[in-house]
Amino acid sequence: MLGNFSYCNPTKLYFGKGAVKYLKDELPKYGKNVALVYGGGSVKRNGIYDEVVKILAECGKNVAEIAGVMPNPTLEKLYEGMEIARKNNTEFILAVGGGSVCDYAKALAVSVNCEEDPWEKYYLRFEEPSCKTLPVGCVLTMVGTGSEMNAGAVITNRATKLKIGHVFADEKVMPVFSVLDPAYTLTLPHYQMVAGIYDIFNHICEQYFSGEDDNTSDYIAEGLMRSLLHSSRMANKDMNDYEARSNIMWTATWALNTLISRGKTTDWEVHMLGQAVGAHTDATHGMTLSAVSLAYYRHIMPYGLKKFVRFAQNVWGVDPAGKTDEEVANEGLAALEGWMRELGLAMNITELGADEGMIEAIADSTLIMQGGYRVLTRDEVVKILKESL
Numbered sequence: 001m002l003g004n005f006s007y008c009n010p011t012k013l014y015f016g017k018g019a020v021k022y023l024k025d026e027l028p029k030y031g032k033n034v035a036l037v038y039g040g041g042s043v044k045r046n047g048i049y050d051e052v053v054k055i056l057a058e059c060g061k062n063v064a065e066i067a068g069v070m071p072n073p074t075l076e077k078l079y080e081g082m083e084i085a086r087k088n089n090t091e092f093i094l095a096v097g098g099g100s101v102c103d104y105a106k107a108l109a110v111s112v113n114c115e116e117d118p119w120e121k122y123y124l125r126f127e128e129p130s131c132k133t134l135p136v137g138c139v140l141t142m143v144g145t146g147s148e149m150n151a152g153a154v155i156t157n158r159a160t161k162l163k164i165g166h167v168f169a170d171e172k173v174m175p176v177f178s179v180l181d182p183a184y185t186l187t188l189p190h191y192q193m194v195a196g197i198y199d200i201f202n203h204i205c206e207q208y209f210s211g212e213d214d215n216t217s218d219y220i221a222e223g224l225m226r227s228l229l230h231s232s233r234m235a236n237k238d239m240n241d242y243e244a245r246s247n248i249m250w251t252a253t254w255a256l257n258t259l260i261s262r263g264k265t266t267d268w269e270v271h272m273l274g275q276a277v278g279a280h281t282d283a284t285h286g287m288t289l290s291a292v293s294l295a296y297y298r299h300i301m302p303y304g305l306k307k308f309v310r311f312a313q314n315v316w317g318v319d320p321a322g323k324t325d326e327e328v329a330n331e332g333l334a335a336l337e338g339w340m341r342e343l344g345l346a347m348n349i350t351e352l353g354a355d356e357g358m359i360e361a362i363a364d365s366t367l368i369m370q371g372g373y374r375v376l377t378r379d380e381v382v383k384i385l386k387e388s389l
Ligand code: NZQ
Pocket: 038, 039, 040, 041, 042, 043, 046, 069, 070, 071, 072, 073, 097, 098, 099, 100, 101, 103, 141, 142, 143, 144, 145, 146, 147, 150, 151, 152, 153, 154, 165, 184, 185, 186, 187, 188, 189, 192, 196, 199, 256, 271, 285, 286
């Protein structure tokens, strides 16, 4: 393993059908005043809201609702939630929804008791909380982000067209518990399911495509990718395949709960490109990643050729016999493309609402990361975005 690290993940998980009942064990551990955070209404339509509210009542909680958290939650919505939470002396935040709702709950948790502006402090200066962070629990309804077991919180500032994720170092920002019931994800539309699947895959890639060594994290990453390919094909054929959906849910959690980044520098440039596209189009997160991925990976492949060869062989089963390294690596990326098309992912940013005239502005919103095989110049960002049109 490269370098030294510490590892701690305090999130307790309850996995499986009916796991929501464990809220009864967890909720009594926290304060009486609960902020119940949810999205645009899916939880009301599929009955999850009713189940959760019933348990909150049984546990004798005073509930203040923060409803309507949108996909790609905005700074304005965060300010609104801070006001509600302060007015109700919130002691505990329960997020019921997807990554947007869970991320939002964490952003709220570090902002309620903070006197400074959260955007300035956490998203521009990337500081850690210096005030009391409220505990957050999650009931996950959409699979992909890994937000249920990490300290990431992505917020969009619509005024400045910046979508920024802060992965807090402070473990107190991680959910204290998360309820993962695969059955809760069965009402997701196909578009969201496959967007989530690609989000998972790309989280693994972002941590895999870095470094030169033979790292345990890379072997775990390959196993997760292979499991995801298998389950995603089953779920794509039959969205009600519980086994496939449950494996996808579990893979998502392990893809981004800090485990496979240990001992690695990690890349995250696809996410920076995708988030910039998202800031300008408000498109679905996983689709913004799929739309820029192939142009990006084909661009950086020569700089990390050895790893792309390994990816082709170990993840896609490419036979290297009689082929150059470039041919093997290209075959791996072609197999990736084939799988992406099979799932029906967005393959370019035009279909997400971007056009040539927006490229410079999207490039301005793209943060440049240092940990991958190539530190991009601005011209390279523009080139990749144009190739993604
Ligand atoms: O708002 P509702 O009505 O609930 O509808 C949601 C939303 O429209 C719907 N949905 C969720 N569960 C459902 C459902 N519809 C039917 N049945 C269900 N069971 O799905 C839509 C998308 O939900 P959202 O939470 O936005 O999706 P996702 O989980 O992909 O989260 C995306 C956000 O997470 C951030 C993204 O940038 C984006 O803002 N990320 C967070 C990360 C982290 N914490 O580490 C890492 C990721 O890379 C990502 O950046």
